[in-house]
Amino acid sequence: MMLVTSRRTGRWVIPKGNLMAGTPSHAAAALEAEEEAGIRGLACPVAIGSYRYRKRRRNGASLMVDVEVFPLSVSEELATWKEKDERERRWFTLAEAANAVDEPDLRELIRSFGPKEFRAAAVRTGMLNVVAKKSRIPKMFAWFQRLLPKTGNFFELFEAHALTITAAADALARLLQGASSPADHIREVNERETDADNIIREVLHTVRETFLTPFDRSAITSLIGSMDDSVDEMQAAVQAIDVYDVTEFDQEMKDMAAIIVDCARLTAEAIPLLRDVGRNGNRLHELTERMVRAENHADEVHRAGLKRNFREFGKVDTPRFIVAREIYKHLERIVDAFEDVANEIDGIVIDHA
Template sequence: MRFRVTPHDSSFFDILTESAECLVRGSEILVQILNADMADRKTLAGQLHDVENDADACAHKLFRKLNQTFVTPLDRDDLYLLAANMDDCMDYMNEAGDLIVLYKIGELPNRVVAQVNVLQRCAELTAEAAPRLRSMDSLRDYWVEINRLENEADREYRRLLADIFDHEDDPKRIIKLKDISTSLERGVDAFERLANAVETIAVKES
């Protein structure tokens, strides 16, 4: 039988919940960037950078707390993994927003919009699940749905690449669209890695 000392300090979970809320804010701004005209996109990208800075601050806050705490509510490596994976999700969203602005791409294909919609839904599900990390209960629907969304995003990504090469004639635009869609695809993959980490930890803690 395994005995575990479980401290009452909930601040680790508060930080993770705050990080997940940053993901929702970031995804909402990314949607706005898609729908904005060229003149407004730069301002929105600046707002996205601010959210990324907030997310970085949350991650560093958790890492500092890990270094200062002797007994943690979850294994140290697991807490680090959750924070690092959330940070990856934010980084890829920020990267995609940056590329859209820097490449001055104009109107984006519908399949890129579909990728961003999947990212936004992944962020919302993560924020809904984050408070339940305290007990590791009722999380199965979260990781199952994230996995389904990742599969959907994979299909959109492959179809998008096919559409780009079939219908785009400008080599520069092809490269730009491919870079943007790849960043979005990596963002969804990061959400799946986060969900897989939650599943692994939940099984271990059960």
């Protein structure tokens, strides 16, 4: 996470500013990030939370200010920017960023964005390992473990697929943001989709040959299937962009891409927590709730984008409207697939937590 210093006190803060008339909140936040931190990227229109702090005015008054926080996926760091000589910028780990800021609510918000305490969930600690360690019979345990049926490497495959989805979402976002060399971003999404196909084939093969599975077999195939649907639709979106040679994208398309990036990040955080559903049930529910809320917001953005395109081009440039509708369709299906991922994870939590 990038933080900047305050111009007056030099303390570490996030880039922020006042609302701008006629500009959506998340777009205003992105402009402030460029002016104060010299970074560009897609800001997700769904806020991750808010915090309150006391701000001292130039007239001496000290007033409470409510700040709504939007995640921004950084794709470019500028060498020069408006407030370069007035602030310092620095990348922090999430734990370091939480400790660096003064506002308690902001500190908790940063921690909830990717809490350190859940990283331990990614370490596999089976009950038999615990028993063997406490009973001091590692040699006997090793011999006994070799006699047990295979349990498969499902968690590793799930996590690899989640990372593939995240990389594909980032490439899609760069493409819609108008980054240079669009063919490279299209190619990356296609390559990531191929990687995802290889992973899902291995998952399905492992399901058939594994005696003990961590969840019901249908839950495993449904979860990996919904994850794969998201990256399939990403590929469909970039292929449509390539076929129709689209080079300019609506703000609503960029907003949907930002939502997709955020949903991919939430998926990548949630999947490792499935290693210990009982301990991580509450956090998993929080993450899936965010994904469902993001999907609802994406529906609104989708309708607004289609409506504006129909008004502007429906009668005067029908082919352009049809192309835009095609791209919006795939973007919506990507987010819908992430909602399916959230529902599948919720089902696992209900069954096992």
